[in-house]
Amino acid sequence: MVHSPEALVVRHTRRLPSPTGPAGEGAVAARQFDAALMSVGFKLSAGLLERLSGLSEGTVVDTAVRTLAAVREMVGDHVRHNVYFIDFPANVPDTFDFWMRCIAEALADDATRDRTLEQLSSGVVNLLTLPTYGNYRHTYAEMLAAHEELIAAAGDRMTVLHLGGALDDEVTSLYLALAGSATPLNADDLRDLGVLAGLCVHGPQPEAIPVRENRAVVNRARLEAGSDLLLDTVTDVLRLACALSDGDVTLQEPTCFRGLSRRVRRALMTGLDSVVAASEAKLADVHAHGEAFKRLGERLHPHEYPRLPYAAEVFAVARGEKRAPSFDARVEELLGMDDVTGAVQLLKSAPGKLFRSLDRLLRSAVGQEERDAVVAAAEEVAPLVSGRVVLSVREHLHNRTEGTRGRRVFVNRVGRAHVTDDTRAPVLPAERKRLIAALDAETRRRLPAVERLLVDPDVLDVALPLSGKATASGLGVLPRGSVSPVDGELLRFFVYWKQREHVTDYDLSAQLLDATYATVSWLSYTNLRNFEGEHSGDITDAPDGASEFINLRLGAVRSTFIVPQVNIYSGEGFEEAEESFFGFMLREAEQQGRPFEPRTVRMKSEMRGPGRVALPLAFRRGRDGRWHARWLHLYLKGMPSHNRVEGNRVTVATVLRAIMEREQLTIRHLTGLMADMGATVLPWDCDTVPEMPVTYIGLERPEGLHPDSRIITPENLRDLIPD
Structure with missing residues (x-):
C-alpha cells in the first residue's frame, strides 16, 4: 500500500495537496491526466484542473503518476x-x-x-x-x-478529487483529525496515524487525544523524537510499550515485547513512576493486564531503577506481591450485596463506567427508589461522559424496548460475531424514556449551532461511526x-x-x-x-x-x-x-x-x-x-x-x-436533533448551490460550495460525533 504523505491525504480526504513546480503550459497534460483518472472512476475538480493547467508539463506528469498509483490502489485496480x-x-x-x-x-x-x-x-x-x-x-x-x-x-462511479492546500498543511490537518478523533480508528488508520505522527511530532498537536490507542501511537513518535509523553494511566505506558514492539495497542492480543534500549527503558519507567506518584489508585488498573505487565517488567529491569520506587510497585502488583483492589472489584462487591445505591454512588466517580453499567443497574434495582437513583445519577454525570458513549448508550436503549425477547448479537473490537438468546429482563418504559430524553438533551447541548444544513438523502441511513x-x-x-x-x-x-x-x-x-x-x-x-x-x-x-x-x-x-x-x-x-x-x-x-x-x-x-x-x-x-x-x-x-x-x-x-433486526443510530438522528435546535435542514440540490457558508453532509464532496462551508463525507464522518 502506498504510504507517502501525499497518498495518505488523497486516500483519507479525496483532496490532492496543491501541486508545486514551475509555471508552464500544462493544460494538455492535465486533460490527459483527467482522462486517465476517469478510466478508473475518478475525476479532477474544476479548481484542481485549473491549478494543474498553469504548471509545467513535467510537473503535471509527475503528479499524475503518483496520484494514479494511489487511486488505482484505492479501487483495487493495482493488481x-x-x-x-x-x-x-x-x-x-x-x-x-x-x-x-x-x-x-x-x-x-x-x-x-x-x-x-x-x-x-x-x-x-x-x-x-x-x-x-x-x-x-x-x-x-x-x-x-x-x-x-x-x-x-x-451510473458509473465518478469520485471527484478536489484541490487541497499546501502539502504540509494538508498533512498537519489530517494528523490532527486522526489523532484527535473521538472514535477509535481501525488498524489501517492507526498505521497511517503512526506515519503522520512521525512527520508532525514537532508541529501543532491536538488539544486532546481521547482515544487511548491513538495516544499510544502518538507517544511512540514523541518518544523517538525526544518529546514529552502524554501519560495519565499505567495502561498508557503499557500501550506505548506495545507500540514500540509493533504489537497490538488495543491490548486485545498479546504482544511479544522486544529488547529496549536503556533510553527507552528509562522513559517508560519514569512514565510509570510519575503516574503512580500522582495517584496510587492508578495501580488498580494493573490487574486488567497483569500478565502483560509481568512480561513488560522482564524487559524493563525495574531493579535497575531504585530511584523510581512507584514504578516498581506496578510490577509488584502484577506479581501479586502488593494488593491494589480494582475499581471494578469494589463495584462487584457492592452489587453482590444487592447494594445498588452504593454501587451507583461509587460509579459516579467513573462516569463512563456508570453509563456502560446502566442496563445492569436498572435490572438489578429493586423498587422505584433505586431505579430513580440510577437514572438521576446518569443525568447528573452525563456532561462528563464522552459523546461516543452517550450515543452508544442511546442506541442500546433504543433497542431495549419492552417485551423484546429475541437474539443478542455480540461483535467484538475486531469484528468477530456471536449470537445468543436474549434472556435479560426488560428495561422498564418509564426509565428508558427518561434516559433517552436526557441523552438526547445532552447530545443537543454538545452539537454545534448550525443555521443551514444541506443533506444528501442517501446519507441519512448511514450509521454513526461510534x-x-x-x-x-x-x-x-x-x-x-x-x-x-x-x-x-x-x-x-x-x-x-x-x-x-x-x-x-x-x-x-x-x-x-x-x-x-x-x-x-x-x-x-x-x-x-x-x-x-x-x-x-x-x-x-x-x-x-x-x-x-x-x-x-x-x-x-x-x-x-x-x-x-x-x-x-x-x-x-x-x-x-x-x-x-x-x-x-x-x-x-x-x-x-x-x-x-x-x-x-x-x-x-x-x-x-x-x-x-x-x-x-x-x-x-x-x-x-x-x-x-x-x-x-x-x-x-x-x-x-x-x-x-x-x-x-x-x-x-x-x-x-x-x-x-437491530436499529442503528444514524445520521438521520443527528440531523433531527439539529433541526430541533433551529437549523434549517434542506435536501441537497446540485442545481441550486447557496452562496453563503453551510454545513453539508453527503456521500460525496460537492463542488461550488462556499469555501467556509463545513463538509462532512464518509471520510470524516467521525467529526459528527460530539466531544
Whole structure:
C-alpha cells in the first residue's frame, strides 16, 4: 500500500495537496491526466484542473503518476484480475459437466491417469488433484482480448478529487483529525496515524487525544523524537510499550515485547513512576493486564531503577506481591450485596463506567427508589461522559424496548460475531424514556449551532461511526449497520488475495435467503451457475495473486437477501496473507466490459479480520423492489479449513437476522436533533448551490460550495460525533 504523505491525504480526504513546480503550459497534460483518472472512476475538480493547467508539463506528469498509483490502489485496480473461465460471465459451464471435463482431462494425462483411476474406483475424486482444476488456463492478456470495451453509463462511479492546500498543511490537518478523533480508528488508520505522527511530532498537536490507542501511537513518535509523553494511566505506558514492539495497542492480543534500549527503558519507567506518584489508585488498573505487565517488567529491569520506587510497585502488583483492589472489584462487591445505591454512588466517580453499567443497574434495582437513583445519577454525570458513549448508550436503549425477547448479537473490537438468546429482563418504559430524553438533551447541548444544513438523502441511513475498529478501510466503505441504496441491473462481487508463504485457497460465495432467512440457493465453486447468476471459477493457489467473481442479475434474483461471503478453504488467514480485499460493482445490462472494471466499483474493502469466514455486507430487497446494502464488517470463526457456504448456512442466517433486526443510530438522528435546535435542514440540490457558508453532509464532496462551508463525507464522518 502506498504510504507517502501525499497518498495518505488523497486516500483519507479525496483532496490532492496543491501541486508545486514551475509555471508552464500544462493544460494538455492535465486533460490527459483527467482522462486517465476517469478510466478508473475518478475525476479532477474544476479548481484542481485549473491549478494543474498553469504548471509545467513535467510537473503535471509527475503528479499524475503518483496520484494514479494511489487511486488505482484505492479501487483495487493495482493488481491483475484474471478469471478461470475466460468468457465470464458468458459460457460458464454446468458444475457437474465442468467437473466431468476435468476428470476426463486427467485421464488423458499420462502423469495423472493412474491416480485418477484409483480415486474413481473408490467413488470419491479430489478436485485438487486434477491438473486442469483450480489454476488459470490462460494469460491475463488473453482474458482481456476476449472481452469488449466497457460501454460508458450514467451510473458509473465518478469520485471527484478536489484541490487541497499546501502539502504540509494538508498533512498537519489530517494528523490532527486522526489523532484527535473521538472514535477509535481501525488498524489501517492507526498505521497511517503512526506515519503522520512521525512527520508532525514537532508541529501543532491536538488539544486532546481521547482515544487511548491513538495516544499510544502518538507517544511512540514523541518518544523517538525526544518529546514529552502524554501519560495519565499505567495502561498508557503499557500501550506505548506495545507500540514500540509493533504489537497490538488495543491490548486485545498479546504482544511479544522486544529488547529496549536503556533510553527507552528509562522513559517508560519514569512514565510509570510519575503516574503512580500522582495517584496510587492508578495501580488498580494493573490487574486488567497483569500478565502483560509481568512480561513488560522482564524487559524493563525495574531493579535497575531504585530511584523510581512507584514504578516498581506496578510490577509488584502484577506479581501479586502488593494488593491494589480494582475499581471494578469494589463495584462487584457492592452489587453482590444487592447494594445498588452504593454501587451507583461509587460509579459516579467513573462516569463512563456508570453509563456502560446502566442496563445492569436498572435490572438489578429493586423498587422505584433505586431505579430513580440510577437514572438521576446518569443525568447528573452525563456532561462528563464522552459523546461516543452517550450515543452508544442511546442506541442500546433504543433497542431495549419492552417485551423484546429475541437474539443478542455480540461483535467484538475486531469484528468477530456471536449470537445468543436474549434472556435479560426488560428495561422498564418509564426509565428508558427518561434516559433517552436526557441523552438526547445532552447530545443537543454538545452539537454545534448550525443555521443551514444541506443533506444528501442517501446519507441519512448511514450509521454513526461510534467505533472504527472493526470497519474495514477502503473505497466507499460505510460504518457497520449503515444502509445505502443499490441501483443497477447487474451486481458483481469480487475477491482478490495473494498468499505470502503457503498455498492459500479463498472461495467467494453468495448465499440467497428468503424473507424468513431460509436459504433459497447459492453461488459458489460447488454451484457455478443458476437462474440468478454465475461464478467465475475456483482458483486454489495464489502465489501471484488470484481473483474470483460472482455475477448476479438483480431482476432475476428470487430471494429477499443476498449475502456475499469469503470462505478460507485452506492456507493463510485474512491477516496472514500478503493482500486480501473484497468489493462489488454495479453495471447496466448492456455495458459488457472486463470482469473487473474500476469505474463500476462501488465498494472495495480490505479483509484483515480474524476468523475463517468474512461477511462484508448483505443486500436486502425492500417491499418496493429496490435493493439496499447493509454493512456488516463481520468475521465468523468457521473451521480451521474446508469452509464452504453450505456449512455456514445456519450460522449466517442467525447472525444476519440478529443484525437486521437491530436499529442503528444514524445520521438521520443527528440531523433531527439539529433541526430541533433551529437549523434549517434542506435536501441537497446540485442545481441550486447557496452562496453563503453551510454545513453539508453527503456521500460525496460537492463542488461550488462556499469555501467556509463545513463538509462532512464518509471520510470524516467521525467529526459528527460530539466531544
